[in-house]
Amino acid sequence: MRFLFKTDYEDDIRLFPHSGYVVSYGLLIAVLLAAPYALSSYLMSQLVFVCIYATVGVALLILTGFTGQASLGHAAFLAIGAYTAAYLQKYNVPFPVYFLAAGLLTGAIGAMVGFPALRLTGIYLVIATISFALIVEEILARWESVTNGNEGMRVKTLSLLGVAVPRDSPTFYYLCLAVLVLTIVGTLNLLRSPTGRAFVAIRDSETAARSMGVNVALYKVKSFAISAAITGLAGVLFAHKLSFISPEMFTLQLSIEFIIVILIGGTFSLHGAVLGAIFIVMIDPFLTYLKDDMPGIIAGVAATFGAGKDAAADVQSKVAAFASLNGLKGAIYGIIIMLFVLFEPLGIYGRWLKIKLFFQLFPLYKRATFKRQKIYVKSERNR
Amino acid sequence: MSYFRAENLSLHFGGLKAVDAVSFAVEKGEILSIIGPNGAGKSSIFNLISRIYRPTSGRIYFEDQDITEEAPYDIARLGIARTFQNIELFENATVLSNLLVGRHRHSTTQLWQELLFLPSVRANEKVHRRRVEQVIEFLDLEPYREKLISGLPYGVRKVIELARALCSEPKLILLDEPSSGLNVEETDDMSFWIRDMKSELGITVLMVEHDMSLVNRVSDRVIALNYGRVLAMGSPAEVQQHPDVVAAYLGA
Numbered sequence: 001m002r003f004l005f006k007t008d009y010e011d012d013i014r015l016f017p018h019s020g021y022v023v024s025y026g027l028l029i030a031v032l033l034a035a036p037y038a039l040s041s042y043l044m045s046q047l048v049f050v051c052i053y054a055t056v057g058v059a060l061l062i063l064t065g066f067t068g069q070a071s072l073g074h075a076a077f078l079a080i081g082a083y084t085a086a087y088l089q090k091y092n093v094p095f096p097v098y099f100l101a102a103g104l105l106t107g108a109i110g111a112m113v114g115f116p117a118l119r120l121t122g123i124y125l126v127i128a129t130i131s132f133a134l135i136v137e138e139i140l141a142r143w144e145s146v147t148n149g150n151e152g153m154r155v156k157t158l159s160l161l162g163v164a165v166p167r168d169s170p171t172f173y174y175l176c177l178a179v180l181v182l183t184i185v186g187t188l189n190l191l192r193s194p195t196g197r198a199f200v201a202i203r204d205s206e207t208a209a210r211s212m213g214v215n216v217a218l219y220k221v222k223s224f225a226i227s228a229a230i231t232g233l234a235g236v237l238f239a240h241k242l243s244f245i246s247p248e249m250f251t252l253q254l255s256i257e258f259i260i261v262i263l264i265g266g267t268f269s270l271h272g273a274v275l276g277a278i279f280i281v282m283i284d285p286f287l288t289y290l291k292d293d294m295p296g297i298i299a300g301v302a303a304t305f306g307a308g309k310d311a312a313a314d315v316q317s318k319v320a321a322f323a324s325l326n327g328l329k330g331a332i333y334g335i336i337i338m339l340f341v342l343f344e345p346l347g348i349y350g351r352w353l354k355i356k357l358f359f360q361l362f363p364l365y366k367r368a369t370f371k372r373q374k375i376y377v378k379s380e381r382n383r
Numbered sequence: 384m385s386y387f388r389a390e391n392l393s394l395h396f397g398g399l400k401a402v403d404a405v406s407f408a409v410e411k412g413e414i415l416s417i418i419g420p421n422g423a424g425k426s427s428i429f430n431l432i433s434r435i436y437r438p439t440s441g442r443i444y445f446e447d448q449d450i451t452e453e454a455p456y457d458i459a460r461l462g463i464a465r466t467f468q469n470i471e472l473f474e475n476a477t478v479l480s481n482l483l484v485g486r487h488r489h490s491t492t493q494l495w496q497e498l499l500f501l502p503s504v505r506a507n508e509k510v511h512r513r514r515v516e517q518v519i520e521f522l523d524l525e526p527y528r529e530k531l532i533s534g535l536p537y538g539v540r541k542v543i544e545l546a547r548a549l550c551s552e553p554k555l556i557l558l559d560e561p562s563s564g565l566n567v568e569e570t571d572d573m574s575f576w577i578r579d580m581k582s583e584l585g586i587t588v589l590m591v592e593h594d595m596s597l598v599n600r601v602s603d604r605v606i607a608l609n610y611g612r613v614l615a616m617g618s619p620a621e622v623q624q625h626p627d628v629v630a631a632y633l634g635a
Contacts, residue, residue, distance in 0.1 A: 012512070186498045189500035193504050194483075194490035195494055196497075197483055204476060205471045207435065210455045211435075211459060211471075212464070212488070212551060213457075213551065214456055
């Protein structure tokens with residue numbers, strides 16, 4: 001185990017506490033930069049989605065993980081970013097301009113959602129954000145002069161400084177990666193400065209935050225605006241990646257996917273957003289596999305265990321019918337959320353920390369290290 | 384003019400008069416204790432000062448300025464910090480970041496500067512950190528810097544809450560039962576710190592306390608309350624011998 005000997009306040013401020021971090025993150029960046037030369041085009045495409053989902057995950061972490069304001073409306077922010085890009089593109093606005101415009105517009109709308117949210121907490125806030133998402137979905141479907149209604153909008157190939165950047169080119173991947181990395185660095189900067197600490201203070205005790213001079217309302221609105229703006233930026237990339245957007249892409253299920261990203265990744269650290277994004281993007285190929293290959297495999301297993309030909313075919317069709325059930329994806333999401341909340345509230349990143357600590361302390365790891373204590377002194381809380 | 388003044392302060396919940404026309408003044412640099420049986424309205428007075436409640440009537444003045452209508456977060460900016468009876472710390476953050484939140488009223492950087500973590504932000508962070516370290520040294524909190532609040536024992540949390548209030552460099556500090564839940568030694572430490580806060584840091588202290596030995600040791604003056612009204616005011620000995628106070632505590 002490494003023991004850090006701190007000699008300067010700088011030691012607690014810098015992003016990489018010691019040289020080991022520089023090496024491992026340097027390697028990670030190198031691998032990510034080399035990825036287009038090694039991976040198949042399908043995996044590259046998945047990797048781009050991981051970048052976009054992780055960006056949204058970071059945005060949601062700022063709001064939900066660090067400020068403690070739950071939101072099931074982030075699909076709407078993504079939609080606003082995407083549609084702003086598609087709309088401005090029609091008028092030949094250059095990419096950098098509509099990219100920033102989408103961020104600013106979504107941020108402004110996020111702040112507007114933040115104001116009514118000031119009076120709401122917990123489940124009521126979730127309901128309010130769901131309503132917001134439904135309103136946006138409806139507007140997208142009805143405001144045909146701008147959004148083209150349910151027919152959707154075509155998004156032209158991204159053109160950066162006069163150079164076309166197709167959605168499956170390495171350059172597009174690098175662009176998404178850069179947006180993700182800049183978002184993460186910006187968020188880390190925020191978290192080590194007064195604003196980030198004010199966010200965490202609001203999450204843990206609004207009364208105490210207020211009595212320490214934190215303008216709770218202002219910071220909640222700020223948190224909403226920042227989170228929405230980042231999601232809007234991700235929305236622009238999302239639109240370009242899909243090259244076609246329509247209202248039914250930005251439903252409640254997408255918002256739930258974003259919640260799963262941070263819930264499964266771990267809500268206490270930015271690592272969680274990235275790990276969760278990998279998880280959620282990779283679950284799709286898994287479901288396809290379930291649909292395509294699973295019935296045959298199970299039928300094969302049944303046949304080897306002595307089932308007749310007809311029985312095996314019967315099993316195969318039943319499994320196939322199950323795998324192509326309509327709500328299966330939603331059901332699997334639900335089960336995943338429940339299992340994580342029950343058994344690993346710290347998410348994948350929390351599990352990783354536990355495994356790491358186990359080997360660092362081996363053989364002295366204590367099972368109770370990560371046990372949360374229950375404290376019963378909160379009887380008389382002022383809200 | 385007094386340093387801090389409450390005039391005819393009242394807080395009514397329907398027919399219940401939690402605080403009823405209470406007037407008192409705190410002089411600069413003194414330690415004033417408020418005592419009284421449970422439900423006498425002591426904590427309510429604190430919550431009125433820090434604007435968690437809005438007074439039904441009455442005014443509050445601090446440094447000759449009417450602060451009755453100030454927003455809750457502006458109270459801290461004026462230099463009034465407080466602790467809570469039932470510890471209100473930021474549970475899932477480290478001790479250090481808890482204390483740094485105490486520095487919030489001194490932060491001057493803008494959001495965009497923080498996103499880029501400009502040198503000005505870095506320099507400010509170091510200033511904040513230096514101040515926090517001074518408080519950590521003052522209250523002997525060195526072993527706990529990196530610890531999460533959720534894993535710390537009650538007595539330490541109590542001290543950290545005091546530390547967080549001190550980090551804001553207040554002119555007036557409101558201590559809501561600083562010794563509740565502390566053992567004898569911790570209470571002793573607390574009494575030394577309260578006196579040092581007055582003599583070394585020049586902070587005026589307004590304190591709600593049940594532990595009479597602590598009150599006797601540190602207070603310059605004492606106010607006794609019951610049913611939201613002032614029973615007696617004066618030196619600790621005077622107040623304790625006041626017949627109304629004896630009656631309120633022992634029944635008569």
